Structures are given as C-alpha cells and as structure tokens.
Amino acid sequence: MSHDPTAVGTTTGxxxxxxxxxxxxxxxxxxxxxxxxxxxxxxxxLSDEPIRRMRYADxxxxxxxxxxxxxxxxxxDPRFSSRYELLHLPVPMGGxxxxxxxxxxxxxxGLDAPEHTRYRRLLTGKFTVRRMRQLTERVEQFTEExxxxxxxxxxxxxxxxxxxxxxxxxxxxELLGVPYTxxxxxxxxxxxxxxxTADAEATGEAYTALLQxxxxxxxAKRAEPTDDLxxxxxxxxLTDEELAGVxxxxxxxxxxxxxxxxxxxxxxxxxxxxxxxxxxxxxGLAGQTVEELLRYLSVADPLLRSALEDVxxxxxxxxxxxxxxxxxxxxxxxxxRFPDPNRLDIHRKATGHLAFGHGAHQCLGQQLxxxxxxxAFPALxxxxxxxxxxxxxxxxxxxxxxxxxxxxxxxxTWDKE
Amino acid sequence: xxxxxxxxxxxxxxxRCAGAGMCALTAPAVFDQDEEExxxxxxxxxxxxxxxxxxxxxxxxxxxxxxxxxSPDS
Numbered sequence: 001m002s003h004d005p006t007a008v009g010t011t012t013g014x015x016x017x018x019x020x021x022x023x024x025x026x027x028x029x030x031x032x033x034x035x036x037x038x039x040x041x042x043x044x045x046l047s048d049e050p051i052r053r054m055r056y057a058d059x060x061x062x063x064x065x066x067x068x069x070x071x072x073x074x075x076x077d078p079r080f081s082s083r084y085e086l087l088h089l090p091v092p093m094g095g096x097x098x099x100x101x102x103x104x105x106x107x108x109x110g111l112d113a114p115e116h117t118r119y120r121r122l123l124t125g126k127f128t129v130r131r132m133r134q135l136t137e138r139v140e141q142f143t144e145e146x147x148x149x150x151x152x153x154x155x156x157x158x159x160x161x162x163x164x165x166x167x168x169x170x171x172x173x174e175l176l177g178v179p180y181t182x183x184x185x186x187x188x189x190x191x192x193x194x195x196x197t198a199d200a201e202a203t204g205e206a207y208t209a210l211l212q213x214x215x216x217x218x219x220a221k222r223a224e225p226t227d228d229l230x231x232x233x234x235x236x237x238l239t240d241e242e243l244a245g246v247x248x249x250x251x252x253x254x255x256x257x258x259x260x261x262x263x264x265x266x267x268x269x270x271x272x273x274x275x276x277x278x279x280x281x282x283x284g285l286a287g288q289t290v291e292e293l294l295r296y297l298s299v300a301d302p303l304l305r306s307a308l309e310d311v312x313x314x315x316x317x318x319x320x321x322x323x324x325x326x327x328x329x330x331x332x333x334x335x336x337r338f339p340d341p342n343r344l345d346i347h348r349k350a351t352g353h354l355a356f357g358h359g360a361h362q363c364l365g366q367q368l369x370x371x372x373x374x375x376a377f378p379a380l381x382x383x384x385x386x387x388x389x390x391x392x393x394x395x396x397x398x399x400x401x402x403x404x405x406x407x408x409x410x411x412x413t414w415d416k417e
Numbered sequence: 418x419x420x421x422x423x424x425x426x427x428x429x430x431x432x433r434c435a436g437a438g439m440c441a442l443t444a445p446a447v448f449d450q451d452e453e454e455x456x457x458x459x460x461x462x463x464x465x466x467x468x469x470x471x472x473x474x475x476x477x478x479x480x481x482x483x484x485x486x487x488s489p490d491s
Contacts, residue, residue, distance in 0.1 A: 075480075076480065076481070076482055120435065120436065121436075121454060123436075123455075124435070124436025124437075124450075124454055124455030124456065125436070125450075125451070125452065125453050125454045125455035125456075126455070127436070127438070127455060128436070128438055128441070128450040128452075128455045129438040129441040129442050129445075129450060130441070130449075130450065130452075351443070351474070351478065352477070352478060356437075357480070358480045359435075359480050359481065360435045360480070360481055361435075362435060362437045362439075362480035362481075363437070364436070364437070366437060366438070367438050367442065370442075
C-alpha cells in the first residue's frame with residue numbers, strides 16, 4: 001500500500017492549507033464517448049493507488065478512494081461522518097458547490113448515530129429479505145402490465161418511460177402508500193433534486209415542493225390510515241415533519257436508483273449479446289446477473305464521508321475535517337478484488353460489490369431493488385426475444401451529470417409477431 | 418480461513434445490526450431477520466458443515482460488522 005509522505009508528519013491539527021490544491025486532480029465525471037458503462041477515463045488513471053489526495057469543488061483538499069478494501073474500511077468506520085454540513089462536494093451537485101445545509105428531519109443519509117440509528121430502526125423491519133420476497137407477485141404483476149402496454153404501443157418504445165421508470169415507481173408508491181396517480185406531481189421534483197445541472201434555487205424549490213406534498217399525505221394517513229409504510233409509521237413517535245422527510249427520502253431513493261439500473265442495465269445487456277443470450281437461456285441466472293450489473297454499473301456514485309478525528313487508513317493519515325470521496329464505480333472495478341473487472345460477466349461471483357454502499361448506511365431498500373431487477377430483466381427479455389436498440393449506441397443520451405448515473409432515454413424496437 | 422469446513426462458532430450483535438439483510442440473503446439457513454425490527458436473528462450459532470461457507474461469507478459481507486466468528490452470543 002502506498003504511503004503519503006505529505007500526510008504523515010505534518011503539524012498536528014493542521015488543515016490542508018500547506019498543500020497546493022492546484023496541483024491535485026479533481027474528480028473526473030465525463031464518460032468516454034462510446035463506452036457508457038466504463039468509469040470516466042480520468043478516473044481509471046487515478047485508480048492506481050487505493051486512496052489519494054484530491055481537490056474539491058470549493059478548493060478543499062480531501063481524498064479520493066478507489067480501492068475496494070480501503071472503501072470498506074472507511075464506510076464501516078463510525079469515525080467517518082455522513083452529516084451533510086461536514087462534507088465538501090467533489091463536484092457541484094444539485095447546483096451546490098460550497099457549504100451544504102444540515103440534513104432535514106428524516107433524511108437518514110445525512111445523519112450519524114444515534115439520530116441515524118433511531119430512524120433506521122423504525123424502517124429496517126419494513127424492508128427485510130422475507131418481506132421483499134413476499135412482494136414478488138406484485139412486482140411480477142406491475143412488470144407484466146408495463147410490458148403489455150409497451151407491446152401494444154410498439155414495436156418501438158422508449159424503454160425508460162415505458163418500463164424502467166414505472167416498475168420501481170409503482171412499487172415504491174405502493175409500499176409507501178403514495179397514490180400512483182399522484183406521481184406526476186412529485187416525479188418532476190425528484191428529477192430536479194437528482195439533476196446536477198439544476199441550480200441551487202431550483203433544487204431547493206423542488207425539495208420544498210416534494211416535502212409539501214408528503215406533508216399533506218402524512219396528514220391524510222394520520223386521519224385515515226391504510227395498509228402501507230407511511231400509515232404504519234404514524235403510530236411511531238415520529239413528528240409529521242420527520243414522517244414527511246422519511247417518506248421523501250424513500251420515495252426519491254426508490255424511484256431513481258432502480259429505474260436507472262433497469263434502463264442502463266438493459267442497455268448493457270443489449271451491448272453484450274453473449275451475456276444476454278446466457279441469461280435468456282437460463283433465467284435461473286437472474287440473481288447473479290443482478291449482482292454483476294450492480295457491480296458493473298454502480299449507478300449511485302460517489303459516497304461522501306468526513307473524518308471526525310485523525311484516522312489512519314491503509315497507511316494514509318486522514319485528518320479530522322477531511323472529506324473522503326468513495327468512488328463506487330472505481331471501487332467496484334478494483335482489479336485486486338474483481339479479476340478482469342471491466343468485463344461484464346454474469347457468471348462471476350460479484351457478491352461483495354459496494355453498489356449499495358457499506359457500513360451502517362448501506363442501502364435500506366437493497367432487497368426490494370434485487371427483487372425488482374430479478375423479476376424485471378428476465379420478464380422483459382422473454383416478452384421481447386428480438387429486443388434491440390432503435391438508434392446507434394453512441395446516440396443514447398446519458399445522465400452524465402447526475403448523482404444517479406443512467407440513460408435519459410433508451411429507444412428500443414422489436415419484431416412484431 | 419484455512420479449512421472452510423472447520424467447526425464454526427458465530428455471534429451476532431443486534432445493537433450494531435443495520436438490518437441490511439445481507440446475512441439472511443447469503444446464508445438463510447443460518448441467519449434470519451426478525452419481523453418487527455428487521456434485525457439479525459442467529460438461527461444456528463454452530464452451523465452444520467454444509468452451511469459454513471455461506472455463513473463465513475455472510476460474516477464478511479455484513480455492512481455493520483454485527484456478526485462475527487468465534488465470539489460469544491450476545
């Protein structure tokens with residue numbers, strides 16, 4: 001492991017003022033044209049060392065982690081905080097490049113223990129492996145309905161609009177108790193929140209509008225509880241504001257992540273016909289295909305932490321206050337952990353990838369995502385045996401500037417029977 | 418980990434558990450999650466030989482470090 005000579009031996013408690021930030025790399029974000037599944041070229045070049053210094057959007061000198069073992073160590077270590085207000089952004093996100101406001105009530109991603117633990121405990125029982133498997137039939141039903149509509153309107157479609165978005169949207173709406181017919185009211189807000197090109201004002205307005213919608217919904221659930229997660233939570237000690245915050249987070253997290261895995265994942269399978277054929281021939285490979293696509297695509301990226309005290313990791317001394325950017329896509333392509341990492345191989349054991357993160361914040365909804373994808377991919381391929389791109393692959397528009405990577409649209413076509 | 422079939426003693430710490438479900442997914446014969454809180458339930462602290470490899474993998478995957486080899490039950 002590499003030693004960072006500039007870190008060890010500097011004055012105790014020193015900030016990073018003595019390091020010339022201008023000489024340091026920034027986080028590469030733009031993908032190489034024609035290789036939409038591979039990390040940005042510049043990122044691969046920075047991945048030769050598992051952890052290195054990096055310049056942030058506001059000039060802060062922090063770290064970039066690209067090594068699998070280093071990422072696991074940091075994400076599992078409570079000396080690294082997730083509180084938004086302690087973080088520096090690697091690149092401007094959601095129109096913000098400088099100081100980040102603290103997490104609003106209920107936003108568990110931006111909180112540490114014990115606040116984080118309190119919220120998380122209320123939710124974990126709702127997302128167990130068993131509960132999510134019990135939802136398989138509902139997922140199958142939603143999937144078939146979307147495929148029916150797509151087939152009737154075809155033989156061309158935008159797969160994102162017809163399939164990748166509605167399947168997870170229907171499921172998270174059902175689980176939370178959000179009327180699906182309301183989705184147009186909040187889907188635009190969610191898109192703005194995740195849009196890195198939106199300015200701070202637009203992001204703030206979208207967030208407020210989403211919370212406003214959920215606040216109304218919480219009041220409705222209190223008045224008339226139904227059989228869903230939000231109604232269940234009204235019996236907890238959470239305030240209305242906290243409930244709306246939790247609801248907003250789950251809605252945002254459940255809509256966009258799986259949708260982009262389904263859209264980009266289909267694109268990746270169509271671009272790797274041998275893998276596609278293998279999955280078609282044996283739908284029993286669905287589970288491990290999902291794991292491999294999670295590893296290969298790593299759509300939710302990067303993860304940020306801030307050191308609460310000086311911590312030594314893999315020979316590098318990370319100073320209190322330093323922000324660490326864990327590049328999940330780089331970590332999941334770490335050749336020390338995954339042999340031949342740039343190859344999509346649904347026969348490999350991809351378990352152990354960090355696509356859902358690691359540590360106390362590891363994705364709460366991951367078992368739901370697994371069920372949705374394990375149902376949706378084989379159903380799509382079986383319904384459309386001749387599914388193919390309707391445009392050259394270079395013309396598929398990519399979400400290059402979003403916290404959740406994916407395709408903006410995926411024009412597909414098939415032969416009508 | 419020398420012999421994957423060597424006897425195994427597991428411990429689970431429900432205080433540390435984050436309820437991500439990796440253990441119940443990876444080694445369902447050894448771990449479960451309770452219905453209420455979704456926290457780890459250790460079904461077999463000394464798993465049978467055929468379940469030991471999966472149990473070891475679950476220990477390695479646990480995001481919260483809540484399950485461990487060779488530690489007393491909590």
